[in-house]
Amino acid sequence: xxxxxxxxxxxxxxxxxxxxxxxxxxxxIPTNMLRNELSLPELSEIDVMRHYTESSKKNFGVDNGFxxxxxxxxxxxxxxxxxISRLPGFTSIHPLAPESLNQGALQLMYNxxxxxxxxxxxxxxxxxxxxxxxxxxxxxxxxxxxxxxKNENRTKILIPDSAHGTNPASAALCEFExxxxxxxxxxxxxxxxxxxxxxxxxxxxxxxxxxTLGLSDKNILEIAKILHDxxxxxxxxxxxxxxxxxxxxxxxxxxxxxxxxLHKTFSAPHGIGGPGSGPVGVVKHLDDFxxxxxxxxNKDNYCLNYNLKNSIGQVRAxxxxxxxxxKAYTYVKSLGREGLPEVAKNAVLNANYLMSxxxxxxxxPYDTVCKHEFVLSDKGMPNHITTIDIAKRLLxxxxxxxxxxxxxxxxxxxxxxxTETESKQTMDEFADVMVKIRKEASENPELLRNxxxxxxxxxxxxxxxxxxxxxxxxx
Amino acid sequence: MDYIxxxxxxxxxxxxxxxxxxxxxxxxxxxxxLILKEPLKISNRLSEIDVRKKIEAxxxxxxxxxxxxxxxxxxxxxxSVVNHIISRSEFYTAYTPYQPEISxxxxxxxxxxxxxxxxxxxxxxxNASMYDGSTALxxxxxxxxxxxxxxxxxxxxxxxxxxxxxxETYCSMHNIDCVEINYNNGTVDIENLKNExxxxxxxxxxxxxxxxxxxxxxxxxxxxxxxxKALLVACVVEAVSLGVLEPGNADIVVGDIQSxxxxxxxxxxxxxxxxxxxxHMRKMPGRLVGQTADTDGKKGFILTLQTREQHIRRExxxxxxxxxxxLMALAATVYLSMLGKQLKxxxxxxxxxxxxxxxxIKHLDGFEPAFSSLFxxxxxxxxxxxxKSISKMQENNIVPGLDLGKxxxxxxxxxxxxxxxxxxxGDIDTLVELxxx
Numbered sequence: 001x002x003x004x005x006x007x008x009x010x011x012x013x014x015x016x017x018x019x020x021x022x023x024x025x026x027x028x029i030p031t032n033m034l035r036n037e038l039s040l041p042e043l044s045e046i047d048v049m050r051h052y053t054e055s056s057k058k059n060f061g062v063d064n065g066f067x068x069x070x071x072x073x074x075x076x077x078x079x080x081x082x083x084i085s086r087l088p089g090f091t092s093i094h095p096l097a098p099e100s101l102n103q104g105a106l107q108l109m110y111n112x113x114x115x116x117x118x119x120x121x122x123x124x125x126x127x128x129x130x131x132x133x134x135x136x137x138x139x140x141x142x143x144x145x146x147x148x149x150k151n152e153n154r155t156k157i158l159i160p161d162s163a164h165g166t167n168p169a170s171a172a173l174c175e176f177e178x179x180x181x182x183x184x185x186x187x188x189x190x191x192x193x194x195x196x197x198x199x200x201x202x203x204x205x206x207x208x209x210x211x212t213l214g215l216s217d218k219n220i221l222e223i224a225k226i227l228h229d230x231x232x233x234x235x236x237x238x239x240x241x242x243x244x245x246x247x248x249x250x251x252x253x254x255x256x257x258x259x260x261x262l263h264k265t266f267s268a269p270h271g272i273g274g275p276g277s278g279p280v281g282v283v284k285h286l287d288d289f290x291x292x293x294x295x296x297x298n299k300d301n302y303c304l305n306y307n308l309k310n311s312i313g314q315v316r317a318x319x320x321x322x323x324x325x326x327k328a329y330t331y332v333k334s335l336g337r338e339g340l341p342e343v344a345k346n347a348v349l350n351a352n353y354l355m356s357x358x359x360x361x362x363x364x365p366y367d368t369v370c371k372h373e374f375v376l377s378d379k380g381m382p383n384h385i386t387t388i389d390i391a392k393r394l395l396x397x398x399x400x401x402x403x404x405x406x407x408x409x410x411x412x413x414x415x416x417x418x419t420e421t422e423s424k425q426t427m428d429e430f431a432d433v434m435v436k437i438r439k440e441a442s443e444n445p446e447l448l449r450n451x452x453x454x455x456x457x458x459x460x461x462x463x464x465x466x467x468x469x470x471x472x473x474x475x
Numbered sequence: 476m477d478y479i480x481x482x483x484x485x486x487x488x489x490x491x492x493x494x495x496x497x498x499x500x501x502x503x504x505x506x507x508x509l510i511l512k513e514p515l516k517i518s519n520r521l522s523e524i525d526v527r528k529k530i531e532a533x534x535x536x537x538x539x540x541x542x543x544x545x546x547x548x549x550x551x552x553x554x555s556v557v558n559h560i561i562s563r564s565e566f567y568t569a570y571t572p573y574q575p576e577i578s579x580x581x582x583x584x585x586x587x588x589x590x591x592x593x594x595x596x597x598x599x600x601x602n603a604s605m606y607d608g609s610t611a612l613x614x615x616x617x618x619x620x621x622x623x624x625x626x627x628x629x630x631x632x633x634x635x636x637x638x639x640x641x642x643e644t645y646c647s648m649h650n651i652d653c654v655e656i657n658y659n660n661g662t663v664d665i666e667n668l669k670n671e672x673x674x675x676x677x678x679x680x681x682x683x684x685x686x687x688x689x690x691x692x693x694x695x696x697x698x699x700x701x702x703x704k705a706l707l708v709a710c711v712v713e714a715v716s717l718g719v720l721e722p723g724n725a726d727i728v729v730g731d732i733q734s735x736x737x738x739x740x741x742x743x744x745x746x747x748x749x750x751x752x753x754x755h756m757r758k759m760p761g762r763l764v765g766q767t768a769d770t771d772g773k774k775g776f777i778l779t780l781q782t783r784e785q786h787i788r789r790e791x792x793x794x795x796x797x798x799x800x801x802l803m804a805l806a807a808t809v810y811l812s813m814l815g816k817q818l819k820x821x822x823x824x825x826x827x828x829x830x831x832x833x834x835x836i837k838h839l840d841g842f843e844p845a846f847s848s849l850f851x852x853x854x855x856x857x858x859x860x861x862x863k864s865i866s867k868m869q870e871n872n873i874v875p876g877l878d879l880g881k882x883x884x885x886x887x888x889x890x891x892x893x894x895x896x897x898x899x900x901g902d903i904d905t906l907v908e909l910x911x912x
Binding site: 013045055056059078082093246249270335338343401471 | 479481485486488493499501519521538542544547550559560577593600608609617637650694717718738741767768777785797803818819821823826828869874
């Protein structure tokens, strides 16, 4: 497929701009500052529409089919959310207009915050972070500021070996030393290893719960106690909150800070990699550390509150990815108190059902009740077939592949998260295909090694891309 | 509505396969006392009809007025095509293109986005987007610190105040000093810059056009940065200006592309960008898409140079950024494909209309320009009572501009006024007439 730049034809136009209706002046910008060259393409409207429609046909989303990408919670994105977020009353409002004109927007954010507090048990939330990792950064900043104000020089953040890569990266951005904590045989935090590392330098532990093996840590209350006895803070990476929403409150598990991914648990779409939204909630004694502004209510008026004593500061311009917040709010209102617990229960049921079907045919290193996802390994695959071959063969059968080679503690990880919005039939068909692929691996392994063969391109050369980077089109 | 397809009968079959009687049996790994016994205190579930009514009522509480606000969030024309493309669910319901063979659409459009950003900024390499302009600027400051090993960032007060706050928040976590530079006649005070810049300066940040709408003398600022071996980081908040302004010879160019086809949406989501000279490529945060070939030698696109990123490098990564603002970058890509070379004409409409408004307002009694520097589509006007002016005009459904006292105590009773192609001559004349009253 050609690039848009290769479709340019001199003199073509896709847009009719209004005529200048004021007297034109020359020399408003001196020539040395004036741009001489603007090498943008010239196209017609149909050229552009067809080009990107063709592009879209070479892309796979949740609406195209099953997308069991572990830890990403690729659930169905309700269409009403999209429509509501595009109401002119939401899209056409300026963040710096007088607050009296934006009362609806502030009310929606205020209500969403209240609902997130109720769902998690936290005291307050900031809705500013633009993504999960941005939320993590905010969480770590709060930890840092908290100890600074206590005049304690705590330099370490503990992170289990099953954690997302963003956790250590977020801690490092705030100049913490990251210490890896081992997982035990059951896939959870090794309490002995944790105790061994506890000292007065430990600012906190970042724990994804349920973790990336899809397991809720059985010792969660004990872990919280170990941390709190040491004066440390307990951070929950809530990327996997879909497994517990409405069933358990995250604050009740002993966490002090949590980030949620509204583009996972709360059904906002992932948008080929963003925009997301990663609100951060804290327990009461950390309210004051949240970024400014918070949304408050003053009698009948909603307002922006910049007056927080210990705030870490501002972490983005304006107030958050508002249209993502609208989608999440629409979702919470649609499901309500009855629907939200069903999310977690059905997400967990679906994952256990699929795990139960697949463990008869694939290696399952942690064979126990899982939460929203589970991790298979490529151990024991015949003919040196590895995870990448299985993943690529799934593409041929019209599925998105699971998350692969993560978490790092499982050999050839295949991390499968079906989510609650998939039907039994979809999972049955997927399981049948997985079994078929297992059979192909024995009988005709070349099918897997050469996969995918039905996609717009075949397996791509990653080494070539990195060795001689071509990162833009050049005429 | 809960979007769960399975019936009770199907769930029962599934429970049987798993070997438990009840879904709650699957939560036995969680301490029993943690399982909620009472329903959440949130509203009851709603039908689609009711949820629409409920939230439409909230949307209607927002009052839409003819406004002359810019200040980092600009009201520009958005061709219909943009929303039609980003509403295609093959795009918006997909995740990051980790499986390139079934994500060529996203990958190619990001490659096109990177190309557009390089063309507009004159840089060699652009990434796949950042959250927004403010965080892109903060990441650029980190990057300059990491490249130069130096510890001081110069941040003029002509940079968007919210951007400055974000840079300060980020830098305070990394023990990087942020030093503010005053303004003189609406642009960077060069004397103040000369006094503050030293051998420990990692970068000079400069926004152009700046927060006041004024055009900075980038070449002059560059000279001082080069003398002290500091990097020059240029920040473009009003991207339409790139249609008429030279980007300048910076080492890193960041900014926001909200102006390129992304609605105001109360300030988010927008999308940030970052572009750098080739020598800084490996220090750059964020995703990069590169061209490669498949096993048949056919051209294709793939995420590349990932050893800079958090999922490989973990604590040694250049940044923790993972999700970015890819769909908004796609909006900008479609927008730029629609506008093409006409971006220049569009920018000229902004330039001409804002100057028409400026000339009219500056002759009014009680109003005078705060600065005489060159500007693009925003300018600052001193008036007798900005609060009164703003509240009075609301009666006529107009917001005349931003009261700068919110950000600059010394600029109380100053309005930042933005005029774009969306304002007709009639709109501007009405504003001027109301100011006369």
